Amino acid sequence: MRQWRLHPLAMVVPVIAATLAGRLLPTWTLSLATVAASNALVALGIVVLARTGNVSFGQGLFFAAGGYGVALVANAWGVTDAAVQMLIGAACGGLLGLLIGPLIARYSGIFFGMLTLALSMVFYGALMKSSALGGSDGFNVGRPTLLGIVFVDPREADFMLYGVSVITTGLAGIAAATLFRSEFGLVSLAVRENNLRVEYLGLSANRIIAANFAIAAAFAGASGAFALMAQRHIDPQFAYWTTSGEFVFIAVLAGYQSVMAVYVASLALELVRSFSNLYLPNTWQLVLGLFLLAVILFLPRGIGSLWAGRVGRRVAAEPVADDGGAP
Amino acid sequence: MNLFLTIVLDGLIEASWLFVVALGLTLVFGVLKILNIAHGSFYALGAYVAATVVTLSAAHHLPPVAGFVAMLLTVAFIAGAVGVLLERGVLKMFYGRDEVILLLVTYAVFLILEDVTKLIWGVNPIYATQPYELFGNVAFAGLYYVGYDLMLIPAAAAIGFAVWFGLNRTILGKIVLAVIHNEEISLSMGVRVNRVYAAAFGFGVLLAATAGALTAPKISMQPGLSSDVIILSFAIVVIGGLGSVEGAAVGAILVGLARATAVHLMPQAELFVIYLIMAAVLMIRPEGLFKRDTARRI
Numbered sequence: 002m003r004q005w006r007l008h009p010l011a012m013v014v015p016v017i018a019a020t021l022a023g024r025l026l027p028t029w030t031l032s033l034a035t036v037a038a039s040n041a042l043v044a045l046g047i048v049v050l051a052r053t054g055n056v057s058f059g060q061g062l063f064f065a066a067g068g069y070g071v072a073l074v075a076n077a078w079g080v081t082d083a084a085v086q087m088l089i090g091a092a093c094g095g096l097l098g099l100l101i102g103p104l105i106a107r108y109s110g111i112f113f114g115m116l117t118l119a120l121s122m123v124f125y126g127a128l129m130k131s132s133a134l135g136g137s138d139g140f141n142v143g144r145p146t147l148l149g150i151v152f153v154d155p156r157e158a159d160f161m162l163y164g165v166s167v168i169t170t171g172l173a174g175i176a177a178a179t180l181f182r183s184e185f186g187l188v189s190l191a192v193r194e195n196n197l198r199v200e201y202l203g204l205s206a207n208r209i210i211a212a213n214f215a216i217a218a219a220f221a222g223a224s225g226a227f228a229l230m231a232q233r234h235i236d237p238q239f240a241y242w243t244t245s246g247e248f249v250f251i252a253v254l255a256g257y258q259s260v261m262a263v264y265v266a267s268l269a270l271e272l273v274r275s276f277s278n279l280y281l282p283n284t285w286q287l288v289l290g291l292f293l294l295a296v297i298l299f300l301p302r303g304i305g306s307l308w309a310g311r312v313g314r315r316v317a318a319e320p321v322a323d324d325g326g327a328p
Numbered sequence: 329m330n331l332f333l334t335i336v337l338d339g340l341i342e343a344s345w346l347f348v349v350a351l352g353l354t355l356v357f358g359v360l361k362i363l364n365i366a367h368g369s370f371y372a373l374g375a376y377v378a379a380t381v382v383t384l385s386a387a388h389h390l391p392p393v394a395g396f397v398a399m400l401l402t403v404a405f406i407a408g409a410v411g412v413l414l415e416r417g418v419l420k421m422f423y424g425r426d427e428v429i430l431l432l433v434t435y436a437v438f439l440i441l442e443d444v445t446k447l448i449w450g451v452n453p454i455y456a457t458q459p460y461e462l463f464g465n466v467a468f469a470g471l472y473y474v475g476y477d478l479m480l481i482p483a484a485a486a487i488g489f490a491v492w493f494g495l496n497r498t499i500l501g502k503i504v505l506a507v508i509h510n511e512e513i514s515l516s517m518g519v520r521v522n523r524v525y526a527a528a529f530g531f532g533v534l535l536a537a538t539a540g541a542l543t544a545p546k547i548s549m550q551p552g553l554s555s556d557v558i559i560l561s562f563a564i565v566v567i568g569g570l571g572s573v574e575g576a577a578v579g580a581i582l583v584g585l586a587r588a589t590a591v592h593l594m595p596q597a598e599l600f601v602i603y604l605i606m607a608a609v610l611m612i613r614p615e616g617l618f619k620r621d622t623a624r625r626i
Contacts, residue, residue, distance in 0.1 A: 056428045104611070111363055111427055112614050115566050119606045122559060126599030242559060246365075246435055253432050283446060290439035297433060298421060 012178065012260075016171030020164050031159045032231065033271050038166040039227035041267035044251035045170070045177055046217030051257050052186070053210045054193030055109060059117030060221045060248045062101075062124050063094035065239035067222030068229040069134065070094075075142045083145040083165045087226045094222015095215055102211035102218070109196070121240050128237035139236025142229060166227045173220055174260045180216075181260075189213055221248075250289075254296050256303015266304050333469055335588045341477045343584025344484035345539045349557060350564040350576040351491060352535030358508045358571035359528035361427060362419070365434040368558025369441035370533045373410065374403045374540025375549050376449050379456035382544070386458050396459040403541040404534055411533030415526045438554070446551055453548040460545035480542060487535070492573055504528060508571065563606040569616025578617055 026034065043060050050057055070093030071086045080086065101120065108116055129137050147161050180186045189209055191199050196206040229235050238244060247270075255266035273292055277285035300306055353367045378399045385395035414437065422433050463475025495501035506514040507524045515521050547553075564583050568575025583602050590598045609617065 108610070108614050111431075111570070112610065114428065114431070115363075115562065116607065116610045116614075119563070119566070119603045119610065123600060123603040123607060126597075126601075126603060129599060130596040241555075243555060249432065250435070253429070284443045286439040287443035287447075290436040290443075293436040293439070294418070294433065297425075297429060297436070301425070301429075 010175060012171065012175050016168060016175075019171070020167050028156060028159060029275075031163050033275055034268070035159070035163045035166050035227070035231055037268040037271040038163075038170040038264070039224045039231065040248065040251055040271070041264045042166075042170045042173055042224040042227070043221045043248040044255060044267060045173055045260065045263050046220030047248055047252040048255065048257055048260075048263060049177055049180070049220070050210075050213050050217040051252065052181070052189045052193060053213050054196075055113040055210060055214075056249060056252075057117040057214070057217065058114040058242065058245050058249060059119070059121030060217065061240045061242065061245035062117070062121035063097055063218040063221035064225040064228070064244065064248075065121075065124060065128065065235075065237070066097050067091065067094040067225030068235045068239050069128070069225075070222070071226045071229050072140065072142045072235045073134075076140075081143060081146045083147045083162065083230060086145060086230060087165065087169055087223050090226025090229075091219045091223035094225065095219030097222070098215040098218020099211075102214035103207065106207040106210035106214065118242055118245070121245055122242060125237050125240040125242075128240060135236070137237060139234060139238075141234050144233065145230045162227070162230055166231075169223060169227075170264070173223075174264070178260045185209070185212070250293060254293070254304055256300070256305035258302065259305035259308070262303060262305030262307075269304070330470060331592060334471060335592050336585070337468070337471070337473065337478075338591070339585035339588035340481050340581070341584070342587055343580040344480040345543045346560060346564060346584055347484050347577055347580035348487055348539035348542070349536050350561040350568070350580050351488065351573065352532035352539075353561050354565045354568070354571055354573065354576045355491070355535070356529055356532035357565065359504060360415075360419070360525055362430045362434060363427070363562075363570070364532070365431060365558060366414075366437040366441055367434075367532070367536050367561060368554035368556070369438050369445070370407060370410070370536035371540040371557045372445055372549070372554040373441065374407055374537025375544040375547070375553065376445055376454065376540075377403050377406055377537070378541035378544035379454045379549050380449075382456035382458050392458050392462050396462060399456075399459070399541055399544075400538070403537050407534045407537030408530045411530035412526050414533070415529035419529065420522075420525075438558075442551070442554065445554075449549070451551055453550040455548055456544045458545070476545060483542065487538070488573070488577055491535075495573065560602065563602050566606055566616060567609045569618040572616065572618040575616055575618035 043064055047057060047060060067090030071090045074080050074089050075086065080089070105113065105116055105120075128134060134140070144158060145162065147165065188199065188204060192206045192209050199206045199209070225239060228239070251263065251267050251270055254270065255262040270289075273288060274285055277288040281288060296304070349367070349371055352370075353364060356362060356364050356367070381399040381402045382395050385398055386392075390398070418437065419430075419433065422430055460474065460476050463479050466473050466475045466478055468478070493501075495505060503514070503519055504524055506517070507519060507521055507528075511521050514524075560583065564579035565576055566579075567582060568577070568579030582605060586601050586605055587598060590601045594601075
């Protein structure tokens with residue numbers, strides 16, 4: 002099994018290549034790729050969590066928490082460094098995930114999804130009504146800098162943001178791939194197969210789910226920071242359920258077998274979105290929906306199943322028919 | 329005292345149409361085990377179709393009553409047809425997959441319907457206010473209410489009772505209950521499960537669209553309608569317990585009252601309070617207030 006897969010660190014090469022390729026890309030592709038990389042980060046978190054058999058429909062909560070956390074810190078103390086902002090976002094998301102994870106780990110299946118959705122909508126409702134945070138309009142933040150360098154040329158600023166988000170997402174991918182191969186990653190899969198048996202083996206299934214949840218939350222928080230830097234504006238839409246739905250969309254498109262597939266799926270989604278925006282301005286959701294149906298129908302295990310092949314099939318085979326207490 | 333009465337009545341009016349939407353959602357989940365995100369789109373579809381019919385009948389100088397009846401009949405017909413076609417044409421292909429995948433399938437249907445409604449009815453708000461004056465104004469314990477709003481309460485109660493009676497006191501209902509309980513055994517007993525699926529989904533769509541038609545005179549139809557409604561009805565069925573008719577009723581009343589209380593006493597908490605209740609119920613009783621006992625396999 003092992004010789005089929007490259008070492009996760011081999012991914013450093015495509016990450017560096019993708020970063021340098023940013024110099025050659027036209028401006029519109031650059032911002033598209035930035036959004037794709039940042040969305041991929043949230044979807045990667047969903048994949049991490051999905052390995053325990055739970056799908057979160059409320060990642061918008063951590064996405065928004067990261068975004069708002071960064072925006073508040075940026076406006077209060079003038080922190081504009083992109084890398085620091087990313088870390089603040091990850092910390093905000095991760096801390097919130099650490100708080101919520103243990104509470105939520107007791108649920109499974111649809112209930113897990115519904116509870117995460119409910120929590121993100123509580124946050125959305127609170128944000129909508131908080132006049133201190135700009136209510137439904139949100140507020141603006143300034144341009145990010147990097148290591149004290151101020152980017153005046155918008156093209157340079159775009160490239161900087163692209164570079165930081167691609168490298169961060171790439172590092173997160175390497176970390177996730179390493180995690181998947183570790184003991185903890187394999188136990189997570191076991192929780193998905195049968196959480197009771199894991200408990201019999203002397204491990205706490207809830208603790209494993211909570212840990213994966215915190216990782217997913219930190220990824221979403223960092224991604225929220227990137228979305229904020231890219232738009233230089235934040236509003237409660239970050240926490241709305243359709244935002245979370247899109248992240249699950251990417252994760253399902255990618256399938257749960259390959260980290261690389263998450264980037265491909267996220268890029269594919271952004272490409273489909275911007276092209277149908279361009280050519281079919283009023284029907285891009287229609288195209289997106291048909292695209293999703295087609296992928297679920299013809300690639301049941303996601304885009305990743307195109308190349309992840311047999312190895313993945315053995316690890317992440319058919320979804321479990323029985324997921325504990327859910328009716 | 330007056331404030332209290334206002335809150336209760338406003339809450340019940342809100343609860344009545346929410347109950348009809350949630351009833352459809354909970355029935356579809358009970359029978360097909362699908363949590364249907366597209367349910368809100370069917371509500372919006374019903375509201376839009378109703379608006380078109382009402383506007384047309386007003387243009388032909390039909391009496392408002394005729395317009396109202398024509399609106400309900402047209403919506404029922406279109407919704408039933410759309411529901412059965414979607415179930416047979418799309419959902420059928422995905423049966424047997426993980427429930428989260430089915431959720432995503434309905435999310436795709438939601439995205440598609442969202443744009444289809446935009447293509448047909450445009451993005452500008454549409455109104456259909458003619459039937460709203462149908463029942464006049466009613467003075468009730470010193471409060472003035474639009475008769476149409478008050479009529480929604482008995483209408484929803486009647487629909488709820490009809491569904492309960494149909495499920496529990498008729499042969500057809502027993503068959504549906506059998507499928508809800510165990511489709512495999514129902515199949516071996518000679519129940520045509522496929523037909524029950526199609527009928528149940530069609531009926532669920534019908535309920536959502538009826539609620540849309542009933543509320544169409546009260547609201548303005550515009551994009552975003554469906555995503556707001558689905559999130560409310562999710563909260564209701566999760567509070568009440570997925571697949572439970574009684575649960576949908578209790579959940580709808582709770583959500584309606586909570587929303588009315590918030591609107592009157594603390595307007596800034598309006599959205600917040602509903603999900604807070606939902607989160608609280610899930611924390612204490614994760615399977616809702618009315619849960620059905622299920623065996624757990626190890």
